Amino acid sequence: MPRSWRVLVAALLTIVGFLSQHFRYDVKNEFPSYIWQTWKNGPGSSGFEEVKGSAGSWDRRNPGSIHRILSDAEAEELLKDLYNPFPEIIEAYNALPKPVLKADFFRYLILLAKGGIYTDIDTAALKPTSVWIPEEYQNETIGLVVGIEADPDREDWHQWYSRRVQFCQWTIQSKPGHPVLREIIATITHETLRLKAEGKLDDPDLSVIEFTGPALWTDVIFSHLNGPQCPDRRTLPPQVTWKEFTGITSPRMREDVLVLPITSFSPGVGHMGSRPTDDPMAFVRHEFSGSWKEEKK
Structure with a gap:
């Protein structure tokens, strides 16, 4: 292994190790009742009316949950408190040049520390979160719930999507300390600080999808499913790939990850097997308003 790769692996393992000690993961615990969302200057600020209905759907469907809609400033202060022992993570967060990257x-940061559900402000809850995990899996040890964003069964899929099966990250449910979150936080932190040191963070060719978005998210999930940390690895095929999840119409569990079909978090898109928003498996509707593209005011 080249020295540069040894240094990279050592740096990632160091961050992952410290995070695992600080944010303990116990898959037997219940999912926390938090629902996390962010909106620039908070719910009382300009423009919130555009997303008030979708944001309110989470309260209407889940009256017992703790729903937090944080302003950018509140999110930053919360992270400073939660990640005070990890100055390199705070440095990486502050260095990210675009709102979408942050x-x-x-x-990932809020779910690792606190758990619960993160969902974009332009998503609407179609059903209570209590039905996301079907009855046959209620007694299983599930630590992470993800949905399929894309499953393009066509030869030119790579022209439209980054991965053959791509997991969405506009809605995620997790227990605190999940290993997937540790891994992706360590990766983003290391890469951000490396690019900062090299003066390349403002590179216009930097791919959000690959750097912090669903491509990286998908890769880290598959890495977890294939990694040595999985205690039941011997019961699975030699390699967990996209073929495990393509075309699924009902939830599928692998290790401690429950994968929901494309209809669950991406209903009504009209292709890739996505069913209408009134389908029993349709849980979340994403409005794709692109509010994250706007600069902070």
């Missing part, structure tokens, strides 16, 4: 990083 929004991506925030969802």
Whole structure:
């Protein structure tokens, strides 16, 4: 292994190790009742009316949950408190040059520390979160719930999507300390600080999807499913790939991850097997308003 790769692996393992000690993961615990969202200057600020209905749907469907809609400033202060022992993570968060990059990083950071559900402000809850995990899996040890964003069964899929099966990260449910979150936080932190040191963070060719978005998210999930940390690895095929999840119409569990079909978090898109929003498996509707693209005011 080249020295540069040894240094990279050592740096990642160091961050992952410290995070695992600080944010303990116990898959037997219940999912926390938090629902996390962010909106620039908070619910009382300009423009919130555009997303008030969708944001309110989470309260209407889940009256017992603790729903937090944080302003950018509140999110930053919360992360400073939660990650005070990890100055390199705070440095990486502050160094990210675009709101979308910080929004991506925030969802992983808040779920690792506090758990619950993160969902973009332009998503609407179609059903209570209590039905996301079907009855046959209620007694299983599930630590992470993800949905399929894309499953393009066509030869030119790579022209439209980054991965053959791509997991969405506009809505995620997790227990605190989940290993997937540790891994993606360590990766983003290391890469951000490396690019900062090299003066490349403002590179216009930097891919959000690959750097902090669903491509990286998908890769880290598959890495977890294939990694040595999985205690039941011997019961699975030699390699967990996209073929495990393509075309699924009902939830599928692998290790401690429950994968929901494309209809669950991406209903009504009209292709890739996505069913209408009134389908029993349709849980979340994403409005794709692109509010994250706007600069902070």
